[in-house]
Amino acid sequence: MVEILVIRKDIKDDNELYLYFNDKLVYKRWLNYGYSKVFDKMAYGKDTFVSIIEDENGKI
Secondary structure (H helix, E strand, C coil): CCCCCCEEEEEECCCEEEEEECCEEEEEEECCCCEEEECCHHHCCCCCCCCCCCCCCCCC
16 A cells, blocks of 8 residues: 655745645744744654755745
């Protein structure tokens, strides 16, 4: 059985970045304040990046 992993990001109110993993909120960042909150620590494993960043093309 193949499990499909879906990562989605939304930017709301030009200030809040939401990151979803399989439709579950795992990360939120307030862009104008520069702070963030991790909601699901289990989504991050030993192979997960230390920091989630966005490149110049808007990809996470």
